[in-house]
Amino acid sequence: MTQKQIDNLLSHGDFPEPTGQRRLITTHISWVIVCDHFVYKIKKAIRYSFLDFSTLKLRKFFCEREIELNRRLTKGIYLEVLPVYIKNGRIQIGGKGGSIMEYALKMRKMDPEKQMDLLILHNKVQFMDIENLAECIADFHKKTTVIHKKDVLEIKEKFNDLSSEKKFLLKELGYERCVIIDKAIAFSDTFLGKNEALLKDRLKLGYYRDGHGDLHTRNIFLLPAPQPFDCIEFNDDYRQIDVLNEVAFLCMDLDALDKKEFSERFIDQYNKLFPTIRTPEERRLFVYYKCYRANVRAKVNSLRAKSTSNASDKKNALIEVQKYLAMIEHYLKALE
DSSP: OOHHHHHHHHHHOBOSSOOSOOEEEEOSSEEEEEOSSEEEEEEOSOBOSSOBOOSHHHHHHHHHHHHHHHTTTOSSSEEEEEEEEEETTEEEESSSOSEEEEEEEEEEOOOGGGBHHHHHHTTOOOHHHHHHHHHHHHHHHHHSOBOOOOOTTHHHHHHHGGGGGHHHHHHHHOHHHHHHHHHHHHHHHHHHHHTHHHHHHHHHTTOEEEOOSOOSGGGEEESSSEEEOOOOOSOHHHHEEEHHHHHHHHHHHHHHTTOHHHHHHHHHHHHHHSOOOOSHHHHHHHHHHHHHHHHHHHHHHHHHHHHOOOHHHHHHHHHHHHHHHHHHHHHHHHHO
């Protein structure tokens, strides 16, 4: 679908049930239409190095894959995949008749006020919530598929990819704020070289599993029971990682929200339930993974700053880049 067709669906299209609200949320890979009781997600016809939604067949496949994967963690949220028809110039989701122009993933609408990042900002999250979340994730990781074959050093290329943003960031932020990029990449190369045997050992012992892939506070509801959602469906490689890498993302996000006490409580509780940090070397690996996750966030926000034409959005994205570069520096100091 095109943006024009999405606009047409919003203003004149038909949905499976009556709705007064039709609010559009646009991401770089999809359109999300929020209605009164349900949410409809339509994937964009795009192809990147890390995903391929370029054909209708692929978009249908990944809608179905998204349901399959997210049902491992959710119940009653991911409902069905519906055809999007166009008939006599009118677009409708579901129903019958007309030509199929697209597919939409139908989800039950959750209470946005229960999203974990917002609850944290309003000081509504308690240690008990963090412990319950740790239990939820540990239980999921124990049950999910063990990955036996993986290039454990592929993370090196992903970490070093931040260098692709260096030219832009030097221009926008100056040399002093960007010097950490080269320092971090050099440290990462050395760290991975020294710890290759540890990573291979963790692969052999079953610590690489098919997890969530995008575990952070915006992808978790507290209802009050924890409800992670929106796992990565478009690239298996992003999900099939060391479980310590996965939980490091959440802990880094909690650090970024200035909730280090939650970060520490989570990893302590998780490690009691699913022991994955057994040695001082693995404790250092956990910090390295947090550094890697801050690195990825810095890159994503740099890309946002580069791609937007809105001055305010660019400024906010660059502020986020500076925050995550500072976090990288903090984690490196902890590893020195």
